[in-house]
Amino acid sequence: MGFLHHLQRCNRHDLSGYLPFRVDGLVVGRIRPVFAELLSAWPAVFSVSPDRVDLAVETSDVAERSAAVAGVLQALVAQGAISRLHGEQYGVTTDSRDDALLLIDRAAAPCFGIRAFGQHLNGYVRDGGSYRMWIGRRAADRMIYPGKLDHLVAGGLPHGIGLAENLAKECWEEAAIPPELALRAIPVGAVSYITESERGLKPDTLYCYDLELPMDFQPRCMDGEVDAFYLWPVEQVMEVVRDSQEFKQNCNLVIIDFLIRHGFIKPEHDEYLDLVVGLHPPLP
Numbered sequence: 001m002g003f004l005h006h007l008q009r010c011n012r013h014d015l016s017g018y019l020p021f022r023v024d025g026l027v028v029g030r031i032r033p034v035f036a037e038l039l040s041a042w043p044a045v046f047s048v049s050p051d052r053v054d055l056a057v058e059t060s061d062v063a064e065r066s067a068a069v070a071g072v073l074q075a076l077v078a079q080g081a082i083s084r085l086h087g088e089q090y091g092v093t094t095d096s097r098d099d100a101l102l103l104i105d106r107a108a109a110p111c112f113g114i115r116a117f118g119q120h121l122n123g124y125v126r127d128g129g130s131y132r133m134w135i136g137r138r139a140a141d142r143m144i145y146p147g148k149l150d151h152l153v154a155g156g157l158p159h160g161i162g163l164a165e166n167l168a169k170e171c172w173e174e175a176a177i178p179p180e181l182a183l184r185a186i187p188v189g190a191v192s193y194i195t196e197s198e199r200g201l202k203p204d205t206l207y208c209y210d211l212e213l214p215m216d217f218q219p220r221c222m223d224g225e226v227d228a229f230y231l232w233p234v235e236q237v238m239e240v241v242r243d244s245q246e247f248k249q250n251c252n253l254v255i256i257d258f259l260i261r262h263g264f265i266k267p268e269h270d271e272y273l274d275l276v277v278g279l280h281p282p283l284p
Contacts, residue, residue: 001243003259004271006252007278010193015284018201021112023055023065023101028092030113030201030284038081042072055102066103073108082108090116091159103159113201115283116156119167120254121185121209123152123175124234125217131234131262133255134219136174136226138248145248149240150226152219153177153211154251163187163207174226175219177211185211188261191253191279203283208254238264253279 018030031039031053040048045068047056057068066089076082086107091100092114109116123134134152138145155170157163167185171177188210194203219229238259241252257279259265265272 002271003242003252003256003265004274004278006241006249006256007193007275010195010249010253011278011281013194013196013201015201018113020052021054021114022052023092024060026094026101027284028094028101028112028114031111032200035081035111035200038076039072042075045069045072062100062102065101069102069104073105082111088156088158089160090114090156097157097159100159106156106158108199110197110200110202113203116202116204118154118156118204118206118250119163119170119209120151120206120251121153121167121171121211122254122258123177123211123213123219125213125215125231127215132231133234133237133258134175134213135230135232135237136219136221137228137230139225139227142225147227149247149251151248151251151254152229154248154254157207167209173223174221175229176222177213177217177219181213181217182211185209189257191257192281192283193250193253194281194283195249204250205283206250206254208257210258234259234262234264 018032019036020027021029021031036048036053039046045057047054057065077085084107085105088106089103090106090109091097092102092104093099097117104112125132136150136152138148138150140146153171153174157166168179168182171182188208190205190207192205240246241255256275
């Protein structure tokens with residue numbers, strides 16, 4: 001299979017099947033026409049035309065805009081058009097996650113095709129010259145990717161919380177990594193991708209971190225998301241990524257980035273340059 005097929009899978013999309021979603025005249029997302037038709041039932045909130053969808057709320061106040069959209073989303077949940085809301089708010093932005101024009105529930109973000117941000121942490125130990133990586137197995141009752149392999153720590157970035165604060169929270173909830181240990185995590189860059197799901201378009205940016213853990217560290221899941229943890233030689237992780245689809249889809253990208261940075265995928269590899277470039281595609 002190789003490594004490159006994971007990048008290709010994460011970047012399958014066709015923007016011609018979407019309408020631009022605009023706030024203040026700026027394109028901030030993409031919406032499928034069938035979902036736009038649902039939104040047209042609330043003309044005071046959304047202005048829907050054949051070629052685009054505009055936020056029509058007559059205020060520039062972010063809280064008031066967000067409340068108006070939240071009311072529509074709750075109505076769509078009641079209708080069964082959206083299965084549920086998550087309770088975390090994502091900022092609608094053209095660029096920086098700090099400059100939100102509007103807040104939308106995380107569960108509805110793909111319906112609007114807005115940019116989303118997350119954090120993934122490579123937790124590993126070193127024994128002499130060898131690396132071993134901590135891997136999680138997602139619980140079978142998860143709504144998304146049940147039973148799949150996952151990073152030791154990974155999660156979305158809600159609006160209004162800083163990167164360091166959110167990473168520390170995720171470290172504790174997902175692996176019982178105490179704050180003083182989480183502070184040692186090294187930011188090592190970001191990967192991006194844009195894919196389609198059943199709900200819509202997902203242009204995502206994942207901030208990546210490396211955390212070298214003590215040999216005696218034993219992760220514990222505090223929020224029920226993970227059933228089991230494994231400490232695998234990095235060569236085993238590499239084989240699973242290369243030869244299977246066992247990992248949650250976007251985890252493959254972050255692991256491939258780790259393998260490149262630490263010299264496990266070398267410049268001599270046939271896919272090397274395509275991987276280096278493909279981990280950072282431009283987002284619309």
